[in-house]
Amino acid sequence: MPFNVETQYVRFPSLLLDCGITLFDLQVAYETYGTLNERATNAILILHAFSGDAHAAGMSLETGQPGWWASMIGPGLGIDTDRYFVICSNVLGGCRGTTGPSTVNRQNGERYGMNFPVITIADMVRLQKMLIDSLGIRKLLAVTGGSMGGMQALQWAVAYPEAVAAAIPIASTARHSAQQIAFNEVGRQAVMADPDWNNGDYYDGKPPARGLAVARMVGHITYMSDASMRDKFGRRLRDKDAFGFDFSVDFEVESYLRYRGSQFVNRFDANSYLYITKAMDYFDLAQGKASLAAAFDSTQARFLAISFTSDWLYPTYQSLEIVSALRGRNVNVAFCELRANYGHDSFLLENRQQAEMVSGFLKSVEEDLARQ
Amino acid sequence: MPFNVETQYVRFPSLLLDCGITLFDLQVAYETYGTLNERATNAILILHAFSGDAHAAGMSLETGQPGWWASMIGPGLGIDTDRYFVICSNVLGGCRGTTGPSTVNRQNGERYGMNFPVITIADMVRLQKMLIDSLGIRKLLAVTGGSMGGMQALQWAVAYPEAVAAAIPIASTARHSAQQIAFNEVGRQAVMADPDWNNGDYYDGKPPARGLAVARMVGHITYMSDASMRDKFGRRLRDKDAFGFDFSVDFEVESYLRYRGSQFVNRFDANSYLYITKAMDYFDLAQGKASLAAAFDSTQARFLAISFTSDWLYPTYQSLEIVSALRGRNVNVAFCELRANYGHDSFLLENRQQAEMVSGFLKSVEEDLARQ
Numbered sequence: 001m002p003f004n005v006e007t008q009y010v011r012f013p014s015l016l017l018d019c020g021i022t023l024f025d026l027q028v029a030y031e032t033y034g035t036l037n038e039r040a041t042n043a044i045l046i047l048h049a050f051s052g053d054a055h056a057a058g059m060s061l062e063t064g065q066p067g068w069w070a071s072m073i074g075p076g077l078g079i080d081t082d083r084y085f086v087i088c089s090n091v092l093g094g095c096r097g098t099t100g101p102s103t104v105n106r107q108n109g110e111r112y113g114m115n116f117p118v119i120t121i122a123d124m125v126r127l128q129k130m131l132i133d134s135l136g137i138r139k140l141l142a143v144t145g146g147s148m149g150g151m152q153a154l155q156w157a158v159a160y161p162e163a164v165a166a167a168i169p170i171a172s173t174a175r176h177s178a179q180q181i182a183f184n185e186v187g188r189q190a191v192m193a194d195p196d197w198n199n200g201d202y203y204d205g206k207p208p209a210r211g212l213a214v215a216r217m218v219g220h221i222t223y224m225s226d227a228s229m230r231d232k233f234g235r236r237l238r239d240k241d242a243f244g245f246d247f248s249v250d251f252e253v254e255s256y257l258r259y260r261g262s263q264f265v266n267r268f269d270a271n272s273y274l275y276i277t278k279a280m281d282y283f284d285l286a287q288g289k290a291s292l293a294a295a296f297d298s299t300q301a302r303f304l305a306i307s308f309t310s311d312w313l314y315p316t317y318q319s320l321e322i323v324s325a326l327r328g329r330n331v332n333v334a335f336c337e338l339r340a341n342y343g344h345d346s347f348l349l350e351n352r353q354q355a356e357m358v359s360g361f362l363k364s365v366e367e368d369l370a371r372q
Numbered sequence: 373m374p375f376n377v378e379t380q381y382v383r384f385p386s387l388l389l390d391c392g393i394t395l396f397d398l399q400v401a402y403e404t405y406g407t408l409n410e411r412a413t414n415a416i417l418i419l420h421a422f423s424g425d426a427h428a429a430g431m432s433l434e435t436g437q438p439g440w441w442a443s444m445i446g447p448g449l450g451i452d453t454d455r456y457f458v459i460c461s462n463v464l465g466g467c468r469g470t471t472g473p474s475t476v477n478r479q480n481g482e483r484y485g486m487n488f489p490v491i492t493i494a495d496m497v498r499l500q501k502m503l504i505d506s507l508g509i510r511k512l513l514a515v516t517g518g519s520m521g522g523m524q525a526l527q528w529a530v531a532y533p534e535a536v537a538a539a540i541p542i543a544s545t546a547r548h549s550a551q552q553i554a555f556n557e558v559g560r561q562a563v564m565a566d567p568d569w570n571n572g573d574y575y576d577g578k579p580p581a582r583g584l585a586v587a588r589m590v591g592h593i594t595y596m597s598d599a600s601m602r603d604k605f606g607r608r609l610r611d612k613d614a615f616g617f618d619f620s621v622d623f624e625v626e627s628y629l630r631y632r633g634s635q636f637v638n639r640f641d642a643n644s645y646l647y648i649t650k651a652m653d654y655f656d657l658a659q660g661k662a663s664l665a666a667a668f669d670s671t672q673a674r675f676l677a678i679s680f681t682s683d684w685l686y687p688t689y690q691s692l693e694i695v696s697a698l699r700g701r702n703v704n705v706a707f708c709e710l711r712a713n714y715g716h717d718s719f720l721l722e723n724r725q726q727a728e729m730v731s732g733f734l735k736s737v738e739e740d741l742a743r744q
Contacts, residue, residue: 019617118617178601178625179593185626186589188619189633193582195567210565217558218590221551226687229550235656243654245391245490247560247646251653253550254557261561274619281623282615284607312684315598 029097078355401469
């Protein structure tokens with residue numbers, strides 16, 4: 001049963017960032033699903049991945065499109081909106097309603113472009129905290145998300161221990177590895193190699209469509225698995241009985257990547273690509289700590305970590321690092337590696353096991369809280 | 373003990389390609405190491421990978437550089453030049469002395485550029501056969517190479533069964549997978565997205581340096597393993613004590629990739645990048661056959677297939693596919709997956725196990741031949 005949703009907006013006067021710069025007059029785009037109970041104890045914050053947005057569930061009244069986690073969030077689903085009040089906001093630095101490099105800086109009337117300060121996952125979470133406070137929620141029942149959303153979930157549990165009862169990082173990591181940084185850096189270099197990027201000053205002209213498309217193509221390969229690409233495309237040719245012996249499209253996989261790359265430009269800002277990938281690369285929960293375990297010293301949350309067998313971009317060992325660190329501080333943590341063929345994308349796709357696992361975990365967190 | 377070598381050149385009048393076009397007046401760059409015996413039975417043909425060249429061993433008198441497989445080929449090494457006559461040539465479509473898109477077409481005095489016909493692995497092997505014939509060698513003791521070199525080795529054994537006593541495909545495949553095609557396609561799109569590419573007509577101006585650099589960066593990530601990147605770079609910062617909060621280089625891995633990408637432009641032609649990756653993507657030994665096994669119906673060679681545990685670009689299962697197909701035709705095939713941390717690059721790096729395995733296999737092939 002689809003339900004209609006509208007994106008809402010809220011403004012905040014200022015935010016002091018990790019880099020030392022203060023951003024003024026910020027906007028946050030967010031959506032909510034379900035109803036906040038009287039004691040405000042049933043709120044769950046959904047944290048989106050790299051190219052996500054505030055529209056996580058339901059049908060958008062603006063676009064008519066379902067949310068990016070519509071299979072997971074809704075009445076009777078894994079995150080049950082008959083039971084929980086669910087919030088999702090676009091991240092700081094994004095391009096889908098929340099302040100980012102494509103936003104007009106009201107101080108000078110110009111879009112930030114590359115004058116936008118470099119942000120971190122912690123900065124994103126600071127702005128989310130302001131949103132949650134503004135909604136009158138003192139403690140979130142849970143924070144959850146996949147990939148970069150999982151990083152934010154971890155950051156929430158560490159930065160605001162009193163405000164998080166449970167955290168569910170999915171297909172995520174406590175710190176970006178060299179390989180993850182490398183893939184992001186290739187994407188950034190592809191964007192910046194496009195002359196239309198023009199040092200980020202392209203809003204009055206053509207966006208760097210070719211560079212961003214190449215970056216997105218690399219991304220798509222890393223989000224799928226070798227096996228899922230074989231199942232979906234194999235060596236099938238596109239609109240041809242034989243090789244073309246030219247450089248137009250031969251294989252279906254080429255056609256898919258080109259299409260996905262070129263479409264991405266319509267919904268994503270190239271400068272946001274740079275800033276958000278940089279925030280992911282900077283993410284290291286252990287930074288400045290004696291160990292990753294030490295990062296969890298003050299957390300009061302319970303954890304559920306989930307990874308997927310075929311996810312080679314955020315492999316299971318990274319989730320196990322989180323689990324080890326939490327166990328090292330005797331934190332209550334459950335872990336499951338789910339069998340799934342779809343690579344890193346697995347967390348986004350309909351997955352009954354994931355839904356049941358999250359749903360069961362949330363109920364046990366509620367019971368814990370009721371006993372306290 | 374380094375030995376000096378010089379690249380040699382030979383010309384051939386014409387070559388009919390798989391696409392139906394005939395190339396005229398071709399040049400092949402090649403090197404040889406060791407001495408051909410009287411009966412011409414000790415010749416081994418080395419087949420290079422994507423960005424390799426004819427300079428496989430020894431020290432180049434032109435450049436003072438060691439060959440790309442210097443750890444494997446030389447007096448007393450895995451491929452012992454005291455015992456064998458070793459030949460390596462630059463592939464058709466290359467840019468290191470053999471006819472390719474950057475070559476001047478003598479018919480009109482202009483460089484081929486994108487008028488160069490699309491070539492295949494089989495075309496590369498046809499030209500190599502002409503070279504081997506010109507050297508007076510009727511049967512090669514062995515053909516071997518890693519990655520695209522392994523594809524050529526397989527093609528040799530299938531296309532010229534009487535001319536190959538043994539084939540050693542290393543870290544290779546009988547057909548490019550969707551993921552392998554996808555990574556190549558991203559590289560091609562990166563090159564072609566660079567305005568300096570100019571539809572391949574850049575030889576009188578600037579080469580598409582930025583696009584080719586991005587393509588090479590993607591390549592380098594796929595050649596390494598997650599673990600080897602962690603060991604080599606981890607999250608170490610470059611020339612900094614803290615994050616720069618800008619888009620210059622923060623991490624060592626970024627610096628490495630940018631350097632390798634920018635250097636590649638000095639030694640490789642962007643159009644060759646397009647043509648050679650396309651040839652790899654077209655490669656499918658089973659094409660037009662009832663099965664991969666059927667492709668080996670006429671082969672008379674013995675095989676040794678080698679893969680590496682950490683190679684995720686040409687994973688072990690692809691070597692096992694070759695082994696299964698060969699066993700399906702009762703062909704003598706040995707297989708070993710070697711433990712190595714360096715990903716796809718493992719075959720290029722000094723590897724005692726690989727050297728011993730190849731050396732032992734070559735001796736047993738010699739003994740077989742002596743008994744015949």
